[in-house]
Amino acid sequence: MAFDGTDDRSGMAGAVKQKLIDTKEKWAREGRLLTGMAAEHRGRRLPPGQRLTQDWPILDLGTRPNLALADWQLTVGGLIDNPVTWRWRDLARQPRFTQVSDIHCVTAWSRYDNHWEGVSAKHLLAVVRPRAEAKFVIFRGYDSYATNLPLAAFADDDVLLATKWEGKPISREHGGPVRVIVPKLYFWKSTKWVRHIWFSDKDSKGFWEARGYHSNGDPWREQRYG
Ligand SMILES: Nc1nc2c(c(=O)[nH]1)N[C@H]1C(S)=C(S)[C@@H](COP(=O)(O)O)O[C@H]1N2
Ligand SMILES: [Mo]
Numbered sequence: 001m002a003f004d005g006t007d008d009r010s011g012m013a014g015a016v017k018q019k020l021i022d023t024k025e026k027w028a029r030e031g032r033l034l035t036g037m038a039a040e041h042r043g044r045r046l047p048p049g050q051r052l053t054q055d056w057p058i059l060d061l062g063t064r065p066n067l068a069l070a071d072w073q074l075t076v077g078g079l080i081d082n083p084v085t086w087r088w089r090d091l092a093r094q095p096r097f098t099q100v101s102d103i104h105c106v107t108a109w110s111r112y113d114n115h116w117e118g119v120s121a122k123h124l125l126a127v128v129r130p131r132a133e134a135k136f137v138i139f140r141g142y143d144s145y146a147t148n149l150p151l152a153a154f155a156d157d158d159v160l161l162a163t164k165w166e167g168k169p170i171s172r173e174h175g176g177p178v179r180v181i182v183p184k185l186y187f188w189k190s191t192k193w194v195r196h197i198w199f200s201d202k203d204s205k206g207f208w209e210a211r212g213y214h215s216n217g218d219p220w221r222e223q224r225y226g
Contacts, residue, residue, distance in 0.1 A: 013063075020061075024212075024213075028212025033224060034222055035048045038221050050108055051109060052112065056103075057109060059187075060192060064193075065172075067176075070088070072177050073086065073195075074086045074194060076197045076199075077199070079130060079200060081130075082127060082128050094119045101114055102183060103187050105186065106208075106213070106217075115165065116165060118162035120159070121155060121159035125155055134151055135200070136150055137197060139180055140195050140198070145191065147209065148215060149215070150216060153182060156182070160180075161194065179192045185218060186217040186219055203215055213226075
């Protein structure tokens with residue numbers, strides 16, 4: 001299965017999508033938005049080069065899967081002792097987790113104080129039990145988008161599979177019924193419409209990582225590109 005999500009380029013939507021991809025690849029080549037001020041921003045809430053927004057922009061590749069709860073399932077595999085497939089009712093049986101966190105998108109907007117509800121990454125990890133060799137995680141969405149991150153980043157206390165935002169089910173546009181939230185990394189690491197989670201001993205690039213974006217993506221260290 002290809003992880004790069006390049007399967008839908010025809011027609012108007014395809015043209016718009018290609019323009020977005022071209023622009024973001026250009027940003028990566030030019031190092032757009034880099035301030036070189038990471039040291040000054042250590043300990044600050046707003047990372048360098050970011051500006052605050054009150055609304056919540058929608059950003060994706062334009063294919064927005066319309067998933068009935070009955071059709072949603074998440075498969076978790078790779079270097080783990082207990083591979084699982086969760087349907088909606090299985091997810092609903094897991095302990096609930098709530099978390100308030102900030103969003104930092106690589107296109108420079110940040111949004112504070114998002115109230116999330118779902119299942120914590122810590123709990124998922126306790127269920128699937130990654131092997132010692134597992135060092136990286138790759139996520140894949142129902143739109144064939146993918147992104148990779150270090151297992152240590154996924155294992156952070158504030159990471160979750162979110163089903164609610166501000167007390168309401170996450171909308172289809174924002175990746176419902178279930179999306180990943182990784183608050184301490186740029187928002188492209190937070191997969192919408194999550195479908196697969198795969199653990200590996202090797203890092204493999206996701207959609208934006210293959211186009212010049214960083215494998216880790218820490219906003220306070222300006223890990224936009226790399
Ligand atoms: N499945 C999927 N997840 C995705 C994307 C995508 O195209 N598909 N885009 C990423 C990017 S680049 C960003 S900035 C955020 C945007 O999430 P939002 O639309 O809810 O703001 O989702 C990330 N997760
Ligand atoms: Mo993004």
